[in-house]
Amino acid sequence: xxxxxxxxxxxxxxxxxxxxxxxxxxxxxxxxxxxxxxxxxxxxxxxxxxxxxxxxxxxxxxxxxxxxxxxxxxxxxxxxxxxxxxxxxxxxxxxxxxxxxxxxxxxxxxxxxxxxxxxxxxxxxxxxxxxxxxxxxxxxxxxxxxxxxxxxxxxxxxxxxxxxxxxxxxxxxxxxxxxxxxxxxxxxxxxxxxxxxxxxxxxxxxxxxxxxxxxxxxxxxxxxxxxxxxxxxxxxxxxxxxxxxxxxxxxxxxxxxxxxxxxxxxxxxxxxxxxxxxxxxxxxxxxxx
Amino acid sequence: xxxxxxxxxxxxxxxxxxxxxxxxxxxxxxxxxxxxxxxxxxxxxxxxxxxxxxxxxxxxxxxxxxxxxxxxxxxxxxxxxxxxxxxxxxxxxxxxxxxxxxxxxxxxxxxxxxxxxxxxxxxxxxxxxxxxxxxxxxxxxxxxxxxxxxxxxxxxxxxxxxxxxxxxxxxxxxxxxxxxxxxxxxxxxxxxxxxxxxxxxxxxxxxxxxxxxxxxxxxxxxxxxxxxxxxxxxxxxxxxxxxxxxxxxxxxxxxxxxxxxxxxxxxxxxxxxxxxxxxxxxxxxxxxxxxxxxxxxxxxxxxxxxxxxxxxxx
Numbered sequence: 001x002x003x004x005x006x007x008x009x010x011x012x013x014x015x016x017x018x019x020x021x022x023x024x025x026x027x028x029x030x031x032x033x034x035x036x037x038x039x040x041x042x043x044x045x046x047x048x049x050x051x052x053x054x055x056x057x058x059x060x061x062x063x064x065x066x067x068x069x070x071x072x073x074x075x076x077x078x079x080x081x082x083x084x085x086x087x088x089x090x091x092x093x094x095x096x097x098x099x100x101x102x103x104x105x106x107x108x109x110x111x112x113x114x115x116x117x118x119x120x121x122x123x124x125x126x127x128x129x130x131x132x133x134x135x136x137x138x139x140x141x142x143x144x145x146x147x148x149x150x151x152x153x154x155x156x157x158x159x160x161x162x163x164x165x166x167x168x169x170x171x172x173x174x175x176x177x178x179x180x181x182x183x184x185x186x187x188x189x190x191x192x193x194x195x196x197x198x199x200x201x202x203x204x205x206x207x208x209x210x211x212x213x214x215x216x217x218x219x220x221x222x223x224x225x226x227x228x229x230x231x232x233x234x235x236x237x238x239x240x241x242x243x244x245x246x247x248x249x250x251x252x253x254x255x256x257x258x259x260x261x262x263x264x265x266x267x268x269x270x271x272x273x274x275x276x277x278x279x280x281x282x283x284x285x286x287x288x289x
Numbered sequence: 290x291x292x293x294x295x296x297x298x299x300x301x302x303x304x305x306x307x308x309x310x311x312x313x314x315x316x317x318x319x320x321x322x323x324x325x326x327x328x329x330x331x332x333x334x335x336x337x338x339x340x341x342x343x344x345x346x347x348x349x350x351x352x353x354x355x356x357x358x359x360x361x362x363x364x365x366x367x368x369x370x371x372x373x374x375x376x377x378x379x380x381x382x383x384x385x386x387x388x389x390x391x392x393x394x395x396x397x398x399x400x401x402x403x404x405x406x407x408x409x410x411x412x413x414x415x416x417x418x419x420x421x422x423x424x425x426x427x428x429x430x431x432x433x434x435x436x437x438x439x440x441x442x443x444x445x446x447x448x449x450x451x452x453x454x455x456x457x458x459x460x461x462x463x464x465x466x467x468x469x470x471x472x473x474x475x476x477x478x479x480x481x482x483x484x485x486x487x488x489x490x491x492x493x494x495x496x497x498x499x500x501x502x503x504x505x506x507x508x509x510x511x512x513x514x515x516x517x518x519x520x521x522x523x524x525x526x527x528x529x530x531x532x533x534x535x536x537x538x539x540x541x542x543x544x545x546x547x548x549x550x551x552x553x554x555x556x557x558x559x560x561x562x563x564x565x566x567x568x569x570x571x572x573x574x575x576x577x578x579x580x581x582x583x584x585x586x587x588x589x590x591x592x593x594x595x596x597x598x599x600x601x602x603x
Contacts (some may be wrong), residue, residue, distance in 0.1 A: 072551070132309030137541030140578045147563045147571060148320045150328075217431075224434050228545055231436050232560060247437055254444055260543075265437035272432020280428065 001278030030281025036274030044090040053081035055088040056239035057178050064257055076249060076260055080176025083174050085241040086267055087233050096153055097223045103161040105215050109208065113199055115169065116176025130166045138163065142225050143234065151234045160222055175207035202229065209286045220272045227268055243268055295601045299590050303583060310399060310583065314576045315359045318568060329568050363603035368573030372564040378573040382555055388439055388459050389554035390542050395470050396477025397532060403478055409516060412493035423486060430483035435542045439476040459552055473550045475569035480542045483537050485528055494528040496520045526596045533589025537582045
């Protein structure tokens with residue numbers, strides 16, 4: 001019986017996946033998101049190939065220069081190549097954002113699974129923790145945590161994990177509460193499968209979809225948090241280029257060289273748009289019909 | 290359930306959350322790597338000075354005793370003494386709180402003024418061009434870093450376009466505040482409006498299909514009146530809830546926006562205190578921010594219960 005239930009769950013999953021492969025190219029938001037993000041990731045990955053200068057290399061004789069064949073987007077106040085800093089900044093910010101989302105995703109999903117499945121005191125404690133963390137404004141808690149932990153990427157990971165897991169725990173818990181009453185879970189239980197097997201082999205594949213979709217929009221929030229910290233001087237530390245720091249550096253020259261702050265900002269908006277489109281498209285594609 | 294009983298129940302519900310908030314704020318100092326007193330005072334500080342601070346803050350006592358002391362003074366409204374200014378952190382916060390409250394209130398108002406017409410336009414032209422345009426708003430708008438948007442608005446309206454608005458400061462008197470705070474509040478509003486548009490559009494669509502709207506239409510009421518008097522009124526209730534739920538995001542945004550516009554609010558106080566490594570003030574502001582959010586949650590619940598009696602019986 002348990003085996004039969006497993007086969008049914010598997011079949012549903014396969015059907016899900018086939019639907020995905022048949023429909024993804026007909027979902028404009030998904031295609032748009034993948035294209036935008038693909039280009040940015042490609043540029044970031046190929047950074048050494050498409051730039052001529054070291055992003056940290058200063059050239060004080062050619063500071064605040066306009067666009068030229070050598071410096072496509074001009075140079076900043078320290079004579080650093082803006083195009084190189086933009087592309088290497090994409091490398092930094094995307095890497096940190098993608099890594100930063102992995103920890104809260106895994107931890108939140110695990111806690112949500114346990115809270116939803118076992119209920120009782122685990123659920124009570126989880127709910128309390130979620131409500132406490134949610135009572136702090138997102139940016140206030142992130143900034144306070146990075147302050148006490150000391151600036152830098154390691155603190156960013158820890159802060160985003162401590163604040164971000166609650167969303168995943170809430171989403172997964174809600175999904176598990178519904179799913180655990182479904183036939184396939186009851187069948188697996190009646191068949192005497194272990195809790196661990198039911199949780200990870202049966203429940204997890206069926207409840208993870210919402211968390212994955214949320215993770216895409218969560219990366220947007222994380223990128224914004226990372227560049228905000230960079231802007232405030234608490235984020236990625238120099239000389240590593242970061243879009244937030246670029247905007248902060250350029251703000252001093254707003255009246256004469258407005259493009260210095262504008263270019264990295266536009267890069268952030270486009271990246272975020274790509275991720276939002278991807279999240280929208282995924283939500284459409286993965287929604288059960 | 291009467292409204293009074295409902296409010297009391299919500300208040301009781303807040304007690305464990307408030308307790309958790311103070312525990313988290315209390316533990317902030319213990320997240321400092323190494324010796325907090327040494328880290329905060331810096332490498333230049335003498336051992337004596339470090340030992341003195343450790344003793345002043347009670348860091349040489351057991352954790353439960355420390356928490357008890359912390360709670361004891363927090364309940365009395367004492368947030369500790371600023372290391373930088375040498376005055377009470379609570380007084381610093383109180384001096385700057387009006388600016389932040391202004392910014393939050395003004396920003397929330399503007400966000401509703403932006404979101405309601407857009408959502409109404411989208412919902413009345415379902416799947417038409419206006420709807421598609423409005424649906425793109427959250428997609429694009431949520432990706433704008435608040436501080437960058439602030440810089441752009443500052444550049445466009447503060448430095449160009451007739452320098453219509455001041456580039457910083459709080460202004461004097463009500464009209465002065467209104468004028469000075471317009472750009473910062475607009476930045477706050479742009480941050481939250483996309484979320485409001487999305488949920489208001491969804492709830493308007495739902496309301497527009499309900500029986501009482503069909504009835505209103507079949508009575509021959511003009512569409513404009515159906516929308517304004519019947520549909521919007523109900524849809525706004527859910528928007529108030531969404532605004533309440535997202536108030537944390539809105540409030541957190543003010544932190545960075547105050548920095549961009551040089552507004553002397555508690556967000557700027559927090560950032561300055563971080564740069565000065567003034568731990569008691571950072572901790573105090575964090576606590577005050579979260580108390581603000583918890584109070585807004587409560588107010589939203591009560592407002593919701595007043596507007597829609599059904600929630601009291603759920």
